[in-house]
Amino acid sequence: MKKLINSPENVVLDALKGMEAAHADLLKVHYEPNFIARADAPVKNKVALVSGGGSGHEPMHGGFVGKGMLDAACPGAVFTSPTPDQMQAATQAVNVGKGVLHIVKNYTGDVMNFEMAADLCRADGIEVESAVIDDDVAVKDSTWTAGRRGVGTTVLAEKICGAACEAGATLIEVRELCRKVNARGRSMGMALTSCTVPHAGKPTFSLGEDEMEMGVGIHGEPGRERMKLKPADEIVTMLMEPIISDLPYRSGDEVLMLVNGMGGTPLIELYIIYRKAAELAKAAGLNVTRRLIGPYITSLEMAGASITLLKLDDQFTKLWDAPVHTPALRW
Amino acid sequence: MKKLINSPENVVLDALKGMEAAHADLLKVHYEPNFIARADAPVKNKVALVSGGGSGHEPMHGGFVGKGMLDAACPGAVFTSPTPDQMQAATQAVNVGKGVLHIVKNYTGDVMNFEMAADLCRADGIEVESAVIDDDVAVKDSTWTAGRRGVGTTVLAEKICGAACEAGATLIEVRELCRKVNARGRSMGMALTSCTVPHAGKPTFSLGEDEMEMGVGIHGEPGRERMKLKPADEIVTMLMEPIISDLPYRSGDEVLMLVNGMGGTPLIELYIIYRKAAELAKAAGLNVTRRLIGPYITSLEMAGASITLLKLDDQFTKLWDAPVHTPALRW
Numbered sequence: 001m002k003k004l005i006n007s008p009e010n011v012v013l014d015a016l017k018g019m020e021a022a023h024a025d026l027l028k029v030h031y032e033p034n035f036i037a038r039a040d041a042p043v044k045n046k047v048a049l050v051s052g053g054g055s056g057h058e059p060m061h062g063g064f065v066g067k068g069m070l071d072a073a074c075p076g077a078v079f080t081s082p083t084p085d086q087m088q089a090a091t092q093a094v095n096v097g098k099g100v101l102h103i104v105k106n107y108t109g110d111v112m113n114f115e116m117a118a119d120l121c122r123a124d125g126i127e128v129e130s131a132v133i134d135d136d137v138a139v140k141d142s143t144w145t146a147g148r149r150g151v152g153t154t155v156l157a158e159k160i161c162g163a164a165c166e167a168g169a170t171l172i173e174v175r176e177l178c179r180k181v182n183a184r185g186r187s188m189g190m191a192l193t194s195c196t197v198p199h200a201g202k203p204t205f206s207l208g209e210d211e212m213e214m215g216v217g218i219h220g221e222p223g224r225e226r227m228k229l230k231p232a233d234e235i236v237t238m239l240m241e242p243i244i245s246d247l248p249y250r251s252g253d254e255v256l257m258l259v260n261g262m263g264g265t266p267l268i269e270l271y272i273i274y275r276k277a278a279e280l281a282k283a284a285g286l287n288v289t290r291r292l293i294g295p296y297i298t299s300l301e302m303a304g305a306s307i308t309l310l311k312l313d314d315q316f317t318k319l320w321d322a323p324v325h326t327p328a329l330r331w
Numbered sequence: 332m333k334k335l336i337n338s339p340e341n342v343v344l345d346a347l348k349g350m351e352a353a354h355a356d357l358l359k360v361h362y363e364p365n366f367i368a369r370a371d372a373p374v375k376n377k378v379a380l381v382s383g384g385g386s387g388h389e390p391m392h393g394g395f396v397g398k399g400m401l402d403a404a405c406p407g408a409v410f411t412s413p414t415p416d417q418m419q420a421a422t423q424a425v426n427v428g429k430g431v432l433h434i435v436k437n438y439t440g441d442v443m444n445f446e447m448a449a450d451l452c453r454a455d456g457i458e459v460e461s462a463v464i465d466d467d468v469a470v471k472d473s474t475w476t477a478g479r480r481g482v483g484t485t486v487l488a489e490k491i492c493g494a495a496c497e498a499g500a501t502l503i504e505v506r507e508l509c510r511k512v513n514a515r516g517r518s519m520g521m522a523l524t525s526c527t528v529p530h531a532g533k534p535t536f537s538l539g540e541d542e543m544e545m546g547v548g549i550h551g552e553p554g555r556e557r558m559k560l561k562p563a564d565e566i567v568t569m570l571m572e573p574i575i576s577d578l579p580y581r582s583g584d585e586v587l588m589l590v591n592g593m594g595g596t597p598l599i600e601l602y603i604i605y606r607k608a609a610e611l612a613k614a615a616g617l618n619v620t621r622r623l624i625g626p627y628i629t630s631l632e633m634a635g636a637s638i639t640l641l642k643l644d645d646q647f648t649k650l651w652d653a654p655v656h657t658p659a660l661r662w
Contacts, residue, residue, distance in 0.1 A: 002523040002540070004600040004636060006562040011599065014563070018602030021609040022622055058598040192333040209333070231337040232345070263597035266629050267389040268342065269335040271349030278352040291353055293658075295626075301597050301634065305335060327624075330662055 001196050003301070008198035012055045012075060019062055023327050026066045033083065035090035036062040037072040047165045047174050048072070048094035051103040051158060052087060053110055054079040056197070057218060059328035060155060060297045066326030069162035071100075078197050078300070079219045081109030087117030091126060099127035099171030103157055103178060105150030106134035129171055131178035133157055135185045135308070137246045138215030138223050149217050152258050152308030153185030155296045156320075159329060163322035177319075181310065186243045189306030190223065190235060191216040193264060195299050214238055218262075218299045232269070236276040239307045244284050247311060251285030256320065258291070258308035263298035265305055270294065273305055281309070290320055296328065332527050334632070339529035343386045343408060350393055354658050357397045364414065366421035367393040368403040378496045378505050379403070379425035382434040382489060383418060384441055385410040387528070388549060390659035391486060391628045397657030400493035402431075409528055409631070410550045412440030418448030422457060430458035430502030434488055434509060436481030437465035460502055462509035464488055466516045466639065468577045469546030469554050480548050483589050483639030484516030486627045487651075490660060494653035508650075512641065517574045520637030521554065521566060522547040524595060526630050545569055549593075549630045563600070567607040570638045575615050578642060582616030587651065589622070589639040594629035596636055601625065604636055612640070621651055627659065 005011050012034070019036065020029040028039050035052070042048065051061045052074030061073035071094035076082035091100045100121070104114045111132060118128040133150035136142075142149050161178045169177065191213045194203035204220035207213060212235070215223025230238075249255075259274045261267070270293050281288050289312060297306075310316070324331055336342050343365070350367065351360040359370050366383070373379065382392045383405030392404035402425035407413035422431045431452070435445045442463060449459040464481035467473075473480050492509045500508065522544045525534035535551035538544060543566070546554025561569075580586075590605045592598070601624050612619050620643060628637075641647070655662055 002543075002560060002634065004523070004563045004566065004596060005603055006564055011603070014606055015599045015602040018604070018606035018609075022602065022605050022624055056597075056599060058602070063598070192335070212333075229333060232335045233337055235335065264595045264632060264634070265335060266387075266594035266632050267394070267626065268346045268387060268629075268631070271346040271353065271389070272336055272342070273349070274353050275345055275349035278349075293353055295598065298597050298599075300599070301595060303333065303595070303632065 001201050003198065005198060011198050012077060016075065026325065026327060033086040033089045035072050035074045035086050036065050037090065037093050038065055041071055041094045042096045043071065044096055045098065047098045047169060047171050048100045049103065049162055049165050050090050050094060050100055052082045053105050054081060056300045057297050063328030064158050064326050068166055068322060068324035069158055069326045069329065081107065081113050084113045084116040084120060087114055088120045091117065091121045091128060095126045099129065101161065101171060101174050101178065102128060102130040103154065103161065104130055104132045105154055106132050106147055107144045108146060109144065127171055129175040131175050131182065133182050135182060135187045137186050137242045138188050142217055143221040144219065151189065151218055152187040152260050152297055152306055153182055153310060155258065156185060156256060156310050157181040159324060160316055160319040163319035166322065184311040185308060186246050187306055187308040188239045188243055189216050189304060190214045190239060191262060191302050191304035193303040194220055195302035216304060218297060220299065232272050233276045236273050237280060240277055240280045243307060243309050249284065249286060249311065252287065254287045254289045254312040255281065256290040256310040256312055257281065257288045258296065259293045260297055260306045260308065261295035262302040262304040263295055264301040264303035267294065270305060277307055290317065332532050334529060336529060342529050343406060347406065357656065357658060364417040364420045366403050366405045366417050367396050368421065368424050369396055372402055372425045373427045374402065375427055376429065378429045378500060378502045379431045380434065380493055380496050381421050381425060381431055383413045384436050385412060387631045388628050394659030395489050395657050399497055399653060399655035400489055400657045400660065412438065412444050415444045415447040415451060418445055419451045422448065422452045422459060426457045430460065432492065432502060432505050432509065433459060433461040434485065434492065435461055435463050436485055437463050437478055438475045438480065439477060440475065458502055460506040462506050462513065464513050466513060466518045468517050468573045469519050473548055474552040482520065482549055483518040483591050483628055483637055484513055484641060486589065487516060487587060487639065487641050488512040490655060491647055491650040494650035497653065515642040516639060517577050518637055518639040519570045519574055520547055520635060521545045521570060522593060522633050522635035524634040525551055526633035547635060549628060551630065563603050564607045567604050568611060571608055571611045574638060574640050580615065580617060580642065584617050585620045585643040586612065586617045587621040587641040587643055588612065588619045589627065590624045591628055591637045591639065592626035593633040593635035594626055595632040595634035598625065601636060608638055621648065
C-alpha cells in the first residue's frame with residue numbers, strides 16, 4: 001500500500017487537521033464527535049444543510065462546507081458511515097430554529113444513522129427533514145445499498161439546495177427541491193484500478209492489467225460488468241447510454257454535466273471524456289449549459305471516472321449560478 | 332498502460348477539444364498551430380501574458396487562461412516543449428501593442444523554443460520579454476534541464492503577473508515582477524509511483540512497492556534519492572527542510588503555501604501533507620497567510636506531491652487576491 005499517510009488509524013484525523021489549518025476562514029472543525037461546520041455557524045435566519053458520509057471521497061463533503069452550500073458535514077472513518085452522535089452534534093451546532101435538512105447518500109449505514117440522528121434531534125425539539133440521493137444507474141442493489149447508490153448528484157444537490165437555503169427557502173421547500181434534484185440526476189462510473197482502504201492495506205478488488213470495471217461504486221462495489229479496457233470514446237458511450245435512457249429527456253432539454261475523477265485520474269483524461277460525453281449529449285438533443293469537471297466525489301486513489309447528468313430548469317440554473325464559497329467550489 | 336484515452340496519438344487533441352467544449356465562455360482553442368487563448372483576446376490596453384509547455388501537467392497551463400491570469404497557453408505534445416510556431420501564433424493573437432511576456436519553465440527545449448519565438452515576434456515588431464521559472468530546489472541540473480527545474484512557482488507567477496497585467500503594469504514591470512516571484516519561490520516534490528507517457532506505453536521509471544523518489548521532477552526526472560517509503564510527516568519534513576533553508580526567510584515572514592498533487596494523489600492525502608507542512612512553517616516562524624491545495628501542476632497519473640513556498644509581500648498578496656476567472660482558478 002503506497003499512500004501519503006502517517007498510519008491507517010490517523011488518516012481521517014490528520015486530514016481534518018489539515019483542513020482546519022488550511023481553511024480557518026471558511027470552516028471550523030469540531031472533534032469528538034467530528035464534524036466540520038461553517039466558520040460563521042450557526043447562520044441566522046436560514047434553514048441549515050447537513051450532509052456526511054465515509055471519508056475517502058474528498059472534497060465531498062467537508063470541502064463543500066461554506067457560504068452557499070453546506071452548513072456542516074460529518075466525516076466518518078474511511079468508507080464508513082459517520083455515527084448518529086456526529087450528525088446530532090452537527091445538526092445542533094447549525095440549527096437556528098428554521099430547521100435542518102439532512103442530505104443522505106443511499107447507503108444502508110448512512111441512511112440508518114441519519115434516521116437515528118434525526119430522531120434524536122427531533123426529541124430535542126429541532127425540526128429535521130431528510131432527502132436521500134440514489135442516482136447511480138449502474139445497478140439496482142449493491143454491496144451496502146438497497147436500491148440505487150448515491151453518487152455524483154449529491155454534489156449538485158448540495159450546491160443547489162445550499163443556494164436555496166441562502167435565498168430563504170423553508171425546510172419543506174428545500175427538502176422537496178433536493179428530492180427534485182435527485183429525481184432529475186443520473187450517474188454512472190467506471191474504474192481502471194481499485195483503491196486501497198488504509199485499514200485493509202490491500203486493494204478492495206483486483207483488476208487485470210487490461211481490465212476495467214463498468215458501473216463501479218464509489219467504494220469499489222462491483223458494477224455491471226468487468227471487461228477488457230476499451231478506448232475512452234467507447235467507455236463514455238457505455239456510461240452515457242444508461243444515463244440518458246434512464247430519464248425521459250426531451251430534445252432541447254438543458255442539462256448540467258459533471259465529469260468526475262475518482263481520485264487517481266488526471267485532468268487531461270477527464271477532458272478527453274468530457275469531449276465525447278458532450279458530443280453524445282448533443283447527438284441526443286441535450287443542451288449542456290452548465291458543467292463541472294474535476295475530482296469532486298473521489299474513491300481514495302482509484303483511477304476512473306463517472307459522469308452525472310442533471311436535467312436543468314430555470315430554478316436549478318439560477319441556484320447553481322448563485323455565489324458559493326467553499327474550499328472546493330467557489331464562484 | 333491503463334488510461335482513459337483513445338490512442339496515444341490523440342491524447343492532446345482530444346483533451347483540447349474537451350477544453351474547448353467545456354470552457355467556450357472563457358477560452359478559445361486554436362489549432363494548427365495549437366494554442367489556447369482567452370475567449371475575449373486580444374484584450375485591449377494591457378500587457379499580454381503567454382506561457383506553455385508540454386502537455387500532461389493539466390490544469391497547467393491551459394487551465395490558467397482567462398481573466399486575471401494568462402492570455403494564452405501553448406500545449407506541446409505530452410512532456411514535450413511546444414514549438415516556436417505555436418508560441419509565435421499565440422503571441423501574435425494576444426498582442427495589442429503593449430508587449431507580451433513569456434513565462435517559461437526552465438527546461439532546455441522550452442527555453443530554446445520560447446527564445447526562438449521571441450526573436451520571430453520581435454522581427455514582426457512585437458515587444459516580447461521573457462521570465463524563466465527555476466524554483467525546484469531538489470537538484471542542480473536534471474534530465475532536460477541545465478540549472479534548476481521550473482515547477483510549482485510557475486502557477487503562482489502566472490496568477491500574480493496576470494493580476495499585474497490587468498492592473499496596468501508595463502511589460503518591463505511585469506517581467507521584473509515575474510523574476511521577483513521566481514526569486515522568492517521554492518519547491519520540491521516526491522513520487523510514490525511513476526507516470527506513463529502515452530507514446531512510450533510503459534512507466535518512465537520504476538519504483539519498488541516500498542520505495543519512493545524524493546525530489547522527483549514533473550516528468551519523472553530522477554530526484555535526490557530513492558528511498559524506502561516513510562510516513563507522511565517524515566516525507567513532508569524532508570521536503571520542507573531544503574525549501575526553507577534555501578531562501579533566507581526571517582521569522583515573521585508571510586508565505587503562500589502550495590501543496591500540489593501530481594495527478595494520481597487524492598485530496599485526502601494532500602490535506603495530511605498540508606497539516607504537517609503548515610506546522611513546520613509555523614515552527615520556522617513563517618506565517619502562512621495564503622494557500623492553494625490540489626492538483627495544479629501534474630505529471631499525468633503520477634502519485635506524489637510537491638510543496639511550494641512563496642515569500643509574500645503586500646504587493647504579491649494584493650495581486651494574489653485580485654479576481655481571477657479561469658477553468659482551474661476562480662475567485
